[in-house]
Amino acid sequence: MRKIKIIKSTAVPLPTENIDTDQIIPARFLKATTRENFGKNLFVDWRRNEDFVLNNEKYKGEILIAGRNFGCGSSREHAAWAILDYGFKAVVSSFFADIFKNNSLNNGLLPVTVSQAFLDKAMKEIETNPKTEIMVDLEKQTISMPSINMSETFPIDPYKKTCLLNGYNDIDYVLSLKDKIISYENNRKHE
């Protein structure tokens, strides 16, 4: 599992709200049986429109900054794989759908939840000045935009934070508790 400590990069602005995972990676691409190469189909239907931000050379970076309720809809983890494979390391939004957030955290894609005010200002600044840099510090739980002197702390589940900082995954931890699982099974009163 990839480790994250600091992400310092320009960002791609996508102000649309309620971006669902069918947009992120349409169902017809879920027929793959491996985790690789989903990046080329990231937002593939929206990319048909030449005005779509991913088609705009001006905006590049390891950070995707998106409108609220990002990742709603289907539980497809392929959405997180597609975003990572494309080259993003973090998604910044004011609100994430639960399953998408978990899937991201389980894959080393950092979901950064900021206030709506921060999101609106950041989006505007990046759209105007594509070279604007954002710095995300996982240890300190801060996101900052030095060029406009703006920064905020962001929430993250402490356990997930430890996993991301150290490259741990859930399975190793749960496997270490195998005896307790068996004991639970043997002692439970009912099905």
Next chain:
Amino acid sequence: MSSKTIFDKIWESHVVHEDKGYPAVLYIDTHFIHEVTSPQAFDSMRKKGRKVFRVNRTWATADHNVPTLNQHLAIKDLLSRHQVEMLKKNTKEFGVNLYGLGHPFQGIVHVIGPELGITRPGMTIVCGDSHTSTHGAFGAIAFGIGTSEVEEVLTTQCLLQNKPKTMKIEINGKLKEGVVAKDIILYVISKLSASGGTGYFVEYAGSTIRDLSMEGRMTICNMSIEMGARGGMIAPDEKTYEYMKGREFAPKGNEWDKALKYWKSLPSDSGAEYDRVETFNAWDIEPMVTYGTNPGMGVGISEKIPSSIDMKNDSEKNQLKKSLEYMGLKEGQPMLNQKVDYVFFGSCTNSRIEDFRLAAKVLRGKKKASNIKAYLVPGSKQVEKQAKIEGLDRVFADAGFELRGPGCSACLGMNEDKIPPGKYCVSTSNRNFEGRQGPGARTILVSPLTAAATALAGKIADPRIYFDKNTI
């Protein structure tokens, strides 16, 4: 002793272990898998040399990719065929029970679980599919997970989970005629929004919920995810036990008595507290129809599409504008009489026998409009069989439809059942996102009654004009 909700009771009795600063290790009673979200999990386990920890708690079916015509032939699409083959290979190699294409129990995973009596009150149930919330209708904690979590459950039969907040959604009163479970949940989501339930696990309660059949309750719980909720559940009662009795894998004899005792202890205690409570009146609900590109963008069938001036803020205005542009609809336009091209009866939301009975009541003795193409896809081989026993297939054939084989079909268009670009499809499924049913497809979500009425009229129609009070 403090008052507990059903969610609390089931959660607490399934926590294997909880270290300080860590999520709870939650035991998973039942793990459903299908061909789309499992291959990478099995692959990873194979590479690590791991076995499935509890094969007897793992149930597989092929549903998302399968064709709904000529299911006895090899799947034409090579990628789909490969993925379904992978599920066969993986389940055989790892010793997991598979109800694949050709098996009499095959069907959409959230239809077969309950109908086989695998889904039970008081269970924790997961699946790599967000509509796993369906099983909550039995009083189970059931929710969708991603592929990495599928691997975690296959490996350990447990899942690390933080306990969500709880929300009670209470609906009381008698429904108007022609208003069914699907309308209730579309109404609730239209009031709470597509993100209104995020972070919560919902319990549906109230007299209207109690009055619903088990299949109606499944429709409600199924769409919990569409308001962002982790899951949704309904406490078990006599209807639940009646439904379960005698099912293939339901407990029997002494096991039944023991299980019944446990199930009866589950309903929320009076005075139990929730983090949030929302209350609705059944009488306010009419047949619902969506106009936008998320399930929360819906109105009553006699209402008009909202206008920008009705929107609370810029972001809602933008969402409305973008959605209507995609849908080719206008602000302030009535949905009634909107011409449509396709009607899809199916999906884990509405593809059970009662849904087909409802549709048949409207369609009986009548013919579909000539401008409509229709897909009628039962949720399982058992539903298909039952529909034929009841002669519903003949009702549909006489109306100009074809009853197909079971699968997820046009709900998400992974197989050939795609809606062409720009075409309108009135659908009994659960999502109307852009491109959901095919690139450029325009989805309108409705109940099976409204879908049937629309099929006859060739345009969106109020089901209440198509039947007299005595027949439904």
